[in-house]
Amino acid sequence: MASVTKRGPYAKTAARQREILDAAGEVFATHGYRAGSLKEIADRVGIDSSTILHHFANKSVLLQKVLEDRDTRSLGDAAPDAAAGAADIPAAFLRLARANERIPGIVVLYTLLAAESATPEHPSNEYFFLRYARVRAEFTAAFREMADAGLLRPGVEPEFAALSTLALWDGLQVQWMHDSDAIDIVGTLRGQLELLTTVELDEEETG
Amino acid sequence: MASVTKRGPYAKTAARQREILDAAGEVFATHGYRAGSLKEIADRVGIDSSTILHHFANKSVLLQKVLEDRDTRSLGDAAPDAAAGAADIPAAFLRLARANERIPGIVVLYTLLAAESATPEHPSNEYFFLRYARVRAEFTAAFREMADAGLLRPGVEPEFAALSTLALWDGLQVQWMHDSDAIDIVGTLRGQLELLTTVELDEEETG
DNA sequence: GTCTATAGCCGGATAGAC
DNA sequence: GTCTATCCGGCTATAGAC
CATH class of the missing domain: 1.10.357 (Tetracycline Repressor; domain 2)
Structure with missing residues (x-):
């Protein structure tokens, strides 16, 4: 049976989402939610803004995840x-x-x-x-x-x-x-x- | 010598600016500065957004005038x-x-x-x-x-x-x-x- | 003094190639 | 998973007719 949990890609995704969450936290802390743009977050991570929306459905979800993440940590x-x-x-x-x-x-x-x-x-x-x-x-x-x-x-x-x-x-x-x-x-x-x-x-x- | 201070138009301008300042105060109070739009302010007054910029040089100036106005009153x-x-x-x-x-x-x-x-x-x-x-x-x-x-x-x-x-x-x-x-x-x-x-x-x- | 029209920009979001 | 290209919308601001 092939392994269902491939560590490689999943680990990469998790790490990328970490980077995005951290950058989003910084940008939202600097400009707030509405004035903080996906592009500025993406620039900090070094990716395109559309990649953020591949990991998070939309900007609003991203904010919610940032807050949950901060709550946890x-x-x-x-x-x-x-x-x-x-x-x-x-x-x-x-x-x-x-x-x-x-x-x-x-x-x-x-x-x-x-x-x-x-x-x-x-x-x-x-x-x-x-x-x-x-x-x-x-x-x-x-x-x-x-x-x-x-x-x-x-x-x-x-x-x-x-x-x-x-x-x-x-x-x-x-x-x-x-x-x-x-x-x-x-x-x-x-x-x-x-x-x-x-x-x-x-x-x-x-x- | 013709009167330099025509009361009519000036009074009208002052009244309009009053309306704009009041509406701007409400909109900025509801959405903040960045998320508050000139269009929403204009709609409340019943004018076009470009008319606001005839009375106030730009959005930033409008906010400053709102704050000064509130301070005074x-x-x-x-x-x-x-x-x-x-x-x-x-x-x-x-x-x-x-x-x-x-x-x-x-x-x-x-x-x-x-x-x-x-x-x-x-x-x-x-x-x-x-x-x-x-x-x-x-x-x-x-x-x-x-x-x-x-x-x-x-x-x-x-x-x-x-x-x-x-x-x-x-x-x-x-x-x-x-x-x-x-x-x-x-x-x-x-x-x-x-x-x-x-x-x-x-x-x-x-x- | 107010409008219409429009420029110019930047935002979020989607489609599809690789 | 990431990118490029693009759409669509809203925004501020300007130009010019009335």
Whole structure:
């Protein structure tokens, strides 16, 4: 029986799709979805734009695959793992923010698309609607755990802590894109977490 | 000597430009700058797209005029007037947020363009760079006045209060555009101001 | 001041050779 | 799997009649 899984061609296809997804992520992060062209993506990979449409049915599908791909590979939208204990949650948030700083492309991609996709016809409109709902729920669960451990400041509700942290983060990223020298994302998030919780946050460890 | 200032035609031109600016603001708020077309703007006014270019040199100029126009007519980016006293500043922030809720078009326009214009080639890139710097300075001055009056919570710096309030506001607007039912902009801002200051904020008055 | 007509470009997408 | 060639559409912008 002939082997059905020929490694050669399949591996080549997979590698090409990897290249296309990476290039598309960069282009969409730079120009957004609508203004980002298949030709610019193709040029980065060194292929013709029609070849992209051989691998992905159309531009909209390509964007969806980029987002799925980033979701799978990045930690950017996961709430801090609570396994280490409620007291470590704020530090985990800050580690996440520091990790994102090292891969600014993903941050810019999400920040740009989050705004662009606010209109119903945008191909990632539903994606961001669901994503925000999910992340809010994850953040709320994390802060609720802290509340149960008595680590939130009096009067601070987990829902407020979650929403304010997430929205502050997004807003900081927008300003950071315009003036990265003027905005200290990690430092400002630390300040917010110190306001929300009673946990001591060492700048050496977390910033 | 014949009158140089003929009121009729000039008034007509001014009125037409008003219509174009208003329609352009709506279209740019819905689709952003790049994806918003002159044709869609023209259709809303009931004229041909070439007529727009008779009144405004090109599309980029039109966007700049829209932003200048909104700056002039809206209160949306002005820091709360401190004349009433430092203790009234938080309430003034919330009044501003409530006023913005009644004209969502402007909020959406600015939120969308702020993200889209992050790339250097965008026609409103410099506008938003300067705008953010100015608003940060205005907010900082307002919170510094509160600090001088002893109205900030211990450990809260005016710069942090300003940046966190502004960034939180922007981030809330992004999520509000995706899910207006889930996001309470005024209520969340009130929570933040209660965290930053020692001023009592009555929900009846402010929200 | 507004229109029609059109230029000129670039976008996404398809067909078919290799 | 990748390319060339091409279609079709929408876009900004210009030219010129009225």
